[in-house]
Amino acid sequence: MVKKTRVVFLHRKGLSGAGSKIMRCDQLSALCSYYLGDEFEFTVVTLRPMRSTEAFRQVCSNLQDCIVIMLKGTWALFGDNRMLELRRYARAVCVDYVDSNVRTNFARHAQVHVAASKAGAAMLEELVVYQGAGECAGRVMHLTHHADPRLSDVRCTFADVVQVGYLGHPANAFLTDRLRQEVHVLSYENDREIGDVFEGLRGFNMHYAVRALPRRKEVLGVFKPFTKGFTAAVLGANVLTTRHTTDAVHYLGEDYPFLLDRTDEDSVLTALDRARYLYGTSAWDEATERMRHVRQESSPERIAQEMREILSDFT
Structure with a gap:
């Protein structure tokens, strides 16, 4: 049996009851499991503040070889340096901006910048050019926001x-x-x-x-x-x-x-x-x-x- 690739929807604890978390993590995980479950294993994980290097290392270990899709604001718990380090553990690090301000919340070290709108994708393309240049620059992908x-x-x-x-x-x-x-x-x-x-x-x-x-x-x-x-x-x-x-x-x-x-x-x-x-x-x-x-x-x-x-x- 071929081993499935793990995909983790990662959100910070403060977003647990938010509509964006419910739809872009819980519901999206279930939707993807239904259509793509033969190839991928989708899970939703809550990220709590990492108050020590040991706690950060444990998070990285738990995300080893996973494709990580961070919900808006979650990447800020890592910061630029830890985002780069996380990339050495995870198979890929993606950020889903949903409806957040893509200018002020731009994660320059994400490998994929996920936009929930066409207009947001266009803005992210500009930001990748002006802020994400270099070997760490990611690509922009549009992921339509589903209805409930x-x-x-x-x-x-x-x-x-x-x-x-x-x-x-x-x-x-x-x-x-x-x-x-x-x-x-x-x-x-x-x-x-x-x-x-x-x-x-x-x-x-x-x-x-x-x-x-x-x-x-x-x-x-x-x-x-x-x-x-x-x-x-x-x-x-x-x-x-x-x-x-x-x-x-x-x-x-x-x-x-x-x-x-x-x-x-x-x-x-x-x-x-x-x-x-x-x-x-x-x-x-x-x-x-x-x-x-x-x-x-x-x-x-x-x-x-x-x-x-x-x-x-x-x-």
Whole structure:
């Protein structure tokens, strides 16, 4: 029997309950095990602070000959020098930035820089050129951010009118008092409890994905994956979002009818009226067909293939 290559999703203890850890470690590990389990053994490991050289050596020993994929922020527990030393033990050291600031969190000694968005990948390519030059420079790979696998059997039901729902933390959405009358917010306590409201998504044929306006000037380097778009696509719903939402135009196209140019109450209300007007027409159906393409682009099979491409240079 051929020995499987070990792949370790490594995250720091403080991220244990975070949605990014649940999806990009626990769920991604399970997804990859299902599709790539004949060749690789996937596990999730929690990294605690290494307060001594002995503790660091033990971590290195435990990761001997593994392909390590560190979740955002985890590499900072090592620092530059220890990242270089870890590379002498591990088969490969990768960093998955997900939605963190790739500028301020760039791990110059990672062998693979994993981006969850196309825009993030482009920024990482620039950083590799300007900060990662030399023999330690890594390569950039895109790994699509999947929709929650618990939604795989959930579909929005037929409705006579447009029903708009928002899944996420209300503070992250642009929601005025007037818009709260138009958009139903599915409430949950924390990221671990989000599955409790998934059944409620059946009632919405349009997902609201308009982010709240930043309280301060946005720092260039943060690229949120298009997860809300992928979620809507899995359920067979359309999505209402903005043109500047990361990757939205890439996946939906410039002419997708429910892309906002501005984030203000009047613009959103006008877009909702437009959705109601187009509902049941060929334009709505064309938008739905575009979402089917998004579903294919973010399918588990596609993501597993992207993961295989990341791992292939180290097997």
